[in-house]
Amino acid sequence: MNSTPGWLTALAESARTMPVPRRMRPPETGGRESAVLVLFGEGETGPDLLLIQRNEGLRRHSGQPAFPGGRIEPTDASPEAAALREAAEETGAEPDGIDVVGRLPELYLPFSDFRVIPVLGWWRRPSDVRPVDIGEVAAVSRVPVADLADPGNRVQVRYGGDGAWGPGFRVDGMLVWGFTGAVVDALLGLGGWELPWHREGLTDVFEATPHGLRPVG
Incomplete structure (x- = not known):
């Protein structure tokens, strides 16, 4: 049995109380309750993460890479159940091969008014994945953590005119941001994977717009 590795148990404990950026703190009331599955597995080069690429033309987050997930439905017993259900519906990942190991703090997406609970999972028994909900999902990828940590894959994203910046990652044909x-x-x-990289003079800089990203400079 592929039991949960110690590094993920430690990561889940650290992530449970991680600081939340001010712009992502949920309001006291309101917002659509949702959950995403942050699913770690063991790939050929070490740990990896399951990501999807959303289809172009969707009303919210069109074309963006994302974790599998969506609205918490009244029939869902918990955010964990919702995250597992959505992952199965979107990618075909089989819930009985996934162990839930924890949660991150609830986060808020002002643009779409979603309150999101990220659920951490371990892919104890990986299953084949693919775009199942082809109306929403264009592609499914298992992205190595080593590729995400590679400084050469880092980009920066500017949000509006308030001077806020956010991280981005160019991996597997996707630009992961937001x-x-x-x-x-x-x-x-938190996992100790981050490598030194130079924010100053970084040439890969993008600006977030209502229609996605545009290069700056």
Whole structure:
């Protein structure tokens, strides 16, 4: 049996109380309750993460890479159940091969008014994955943590005119940014995977717009 590794148990404990950026703190009331599955597995080069690429033309987060997930439905027993259900519906990942190991603090996406609970999982028995909900999902990838940590894959994203910046990652033909990029960035630090990289003079800089990203400069 592929039991949960110690590094993930330690990561789950650290992530449970990780600081939440001010712009991602949930309001006292309101917001659509949702959950995503942050699923770690063991790949050929070490730990990896399951990511999806959303289809173009969706009303929210069109074309963006993301963790599998969505709204918590009244029939879901818990955020964990919702995250596992959504992952199965979107990617075909079999819930009985996944162990839930913890949660991150609830986060808020102001643009879409979602309150999101990231659920940490261990892929004890990996299953084949693919775009199952083809109306929403264009591609499914298992992305090595080593690729996400590689300084050469780092980009920066500017948000609006408030001077806020966020992390991005160019991996497997995708540009991971926004909510997903922020969670990945936090997990790299907590897991001890982050490598030194130069923010100053970085040429890969993008600006977030209502229609996605545009290069700056």
